[in-house]
Amino acid sequence: xxxxxxxxxxxxxxxxxxxxxxxxxxxxxHFSTVxxxxxxxxxxxxxxxxxxxxxxxxxxxxxxxxxxxxxDIKKEGSxxxxxIAVGILAACGxxxxxxxxxxxxxxxxxxxxxxxxxxxxxSMALAGAKQKGIKGIIVPKENAHEAAVVQDICVxxxxxxxxTIQFLNEEQIIQPTVVNIADIFxxxxxxxxxxxxxxxxxxxxxxxxxxxxxxxxxxxxGPPGAGKTMLAKRINTILPEFTLExxxxxxxxxxxxxxxESNLALMTTRPFRAPHHTISDAGLIGGGQxxxxxEVSMTHNGLLFLDExxxxxxxxxxxxxxxxENGYVTITRATASLTFPARFMLAAAMNPCPCGFLxxxxxxxxxxxxxxxxxxxxxxxxxxxxxxxxxxxPALKYNELTKIKPAENSAAIRNRVGSARKIxxxxxxxxxxxxxxxxxxxxxxxxxxxxxxxxxxxxxxxNKLGFSARTYDRILKVARTIADLEETPQISMQHxxxxxxxxxxDREYWQ
Numbered sequence: 057x058x059x060x061x062x063x064x065x066x067x068x069x070x071x072x073x074x075x076x077x078x079x080x081x082x083x084x085x086h087f088s089t090v091x092x093x094x095x096x097x098x099x100x101x102x103x104x105x106x107x108x109x110x111x112x113x114x115x116x117x118x119x120x121x122x123x124x125x126x127x128d129i130k131k132e133g134s135x136x137x138x139x140i141a142v143g144i145l146a147a148c149g150x151x152x153x154x155x156x157x158x159x160x161x162x163x164x165x166x167x168x169x170x171x172x173x174x175x176x177x178x179s180m181a182l183a184g185a186k187q188k189g190i191k192g193i194i195v196p197k198e199n200a201h202e203a204a205v206v207q208d209i210c211v212x213x214x215x216x217x218x219x220t221i222q223f224l225n226e227e228q229i230i231q232p233t234v235v236n237i238a239d240i241f242x243x244x245x246x247x248x249x250x251x252x253x254x255x256x257x258x259x260x261x262x263x264x265x266x267x268x269x270x271x272x273x274x275x276x277x278g279p280p281g282a283g284k285t286m287l288a289k290r291i292n293t294i295l296p297e298f299t300l301e302x303x304x305x306x307x308x309x310x311x312x313x314x315x316x317e318s319n320l321a322l323m324t325t326r327p328f329r330a331p332h333h334t335i336s337d338a339g340l341i342g343g344g345q346x347x348x349x350x351e352v353s354m355t356h357n358g359l360l361f362l363d364e365x366x367x368x369x370x371x372x373x374x375x376x377x378x379x380x381e382n383g384y385v386t387i388t389r390a391t392a393s394l395t396f397p398a399r400f401m402l403a404a405a406m407n408p409c410p411c412g413f414l415x416x417x418x419x420x421x422x423x424x425x426x427x428x429x430x431x432x433x434x435x436x437x438x439x440x441x442x443x444x445x446x447x448x449x450p451a452l453k454y455n456e457l458t459k460i461k462p463a464e465n466s467a468a469i470r471n472r473v474g475s476a477r478k479i480x481x482x483x484x485x486x487x488x489x490x491x492x493x494x495x496x497x498x499x500x501x502x503x504x505x506x507x508x509x510x511x512x513x514x515x516x517x518x519n520k521l522g523f524s525a526r527t528y529d530r531i532l533k534v535a536r537t538i539a540d541l542e543e544t545p546q547i548s549m550q551h552x553x554x555x556x557x558x559x560x561x562d563r564e565y566w567q
Contacts, residue, residue: 078143091124270537278449
């Protein structure tokens with residue numbers, strides 16, 4: 057007696073289809089699972105046996121072999137419980153084989169026959185939608201809304217094994233789960249923080265507006281208590297709206313990592329991650345025996361904030377070079393080589409010296425010049441080159457703290473940022489990028505043309521400050537964003553000048 061059930065599995069953040077083949081033959085009672093299963097997959101034997109017994113079915117006392125094909129890819133997790141149980145019942149003639157080729161089945165079983173949620177339902181639905189002959193996917197009810205974001209496949213949410221059996225035997229009708237994408241996006245701007253709370257710091261706010269409008273990385277330098285962290289926590293409130301493609305990309309990562317909130321169909325606000333400075337290389341960039349996404353991938357299309365960036369281990373910071381430049385991370389292990397998307401906006405904060413009071417208007421710095429140089433050099437030149445904007449966040453004066461006039465709120469800034477991003481989306485409509493920060497050399501040549509006066513200004517700055525070729529490109533990208541905020545098609549000398557002003561590490565500290 058042989059039965060085949062279609063299922064799916066996650067490799068990295070992407071899903072692939074597999075067959076759960078169940079063979080029941082006469083012989084001594086034995087249950088074996090082949091196809092490179094991990095311990096969680098092997099333990100499905102006991103969960104399936106208990107679940108079948110508790111819903112009134114007799115577990116076959118025969119030789120049972122489960123093959124997870126393709127057999128040369130390692131299988132992890134408990135999502136095969138439901139297809140294994142269905143396969144055993146089908147092999148025993150208790151479930152019709154008619155629909156088994158038309159549906160993907162995934163789910164973990166509880167001992168009473170209930171179906172528990174699994175990771176990666178969105179990726180599995182995407183994989184199923186690409187496969188010919190697949191009509192739908194059967195997932196735990198808690199995962200149904202997430203999977204239903206994929207419009208090209210019918211998604212059926214089940215809460216128990218008996219319900220699944222009745223559906224496959226055409227004894228019960230389950231309505232496909234449907235989600236309205238427009239409704240999901242309608243209520244997504246609910247933030248705890250607002251830029252209206254920030255007193256003063258107009259220069260820093262302007263720099264953050266430019267950074268978010270173009271997706272540029274930004275570094276804030278200032279004494280303790282100047283408001284660097286306060287500003288960073290509010291960057292997310294002015295980031296532009298998710299496009300549907302960006303939302304699906306990010307949701308897929310969180311779903312595969314098991315970090316998507318329960319019953320959440322789609323992430324509609326950009327992720328904000330702020331790891332502690334004790335994080336490991338693997339925690340930041342991703343890793344493990346079977347590679348998992350790290351913080352840089354969990355922040356894909358969102359904001360990664362590194363507070364006190366110089367307290368991070370230098371080696372940990374250096375592993376960010378590739379994702380900052382390329383927008384993805386490739387992790388190679390003996391068992392697999394996986395690529396994770398990692399196109400994010402980096403915001404970092406640091407003190408100007410070990411004591412924090414260099415150039416403070418009142419407090420005196422106690423650090424020697426050598427000590428300051430050693431401290432600043434923890435941030436390497438190549439990594440600094442990949443940060444487009446460096447700004448100083450000075451300590452506030454009393455009259456700025458006590459101003460009664462309210463500051464501009466996040467909604468007003470976000471509207472300007474959104475308008476600039478729409479210009480960029482039109483500009484890059486034929487490319488796979490969303491903002492100016494992601495431009496390559498060809499884009500810069502095409503969209504960042506400058507006049508003679510701007511060219512002379514740049515030449516002077518490069519000769520005087522020793523900017524690298526990468527810094528030259530990044531100044532042009534920032535200038536392009538400043539022009540977009542003003543809705544100006546041509547980059548002017550004013551835009552170039554402002555972009556150069558956002559390189560304070562090159563102009564002061566690094567020199």
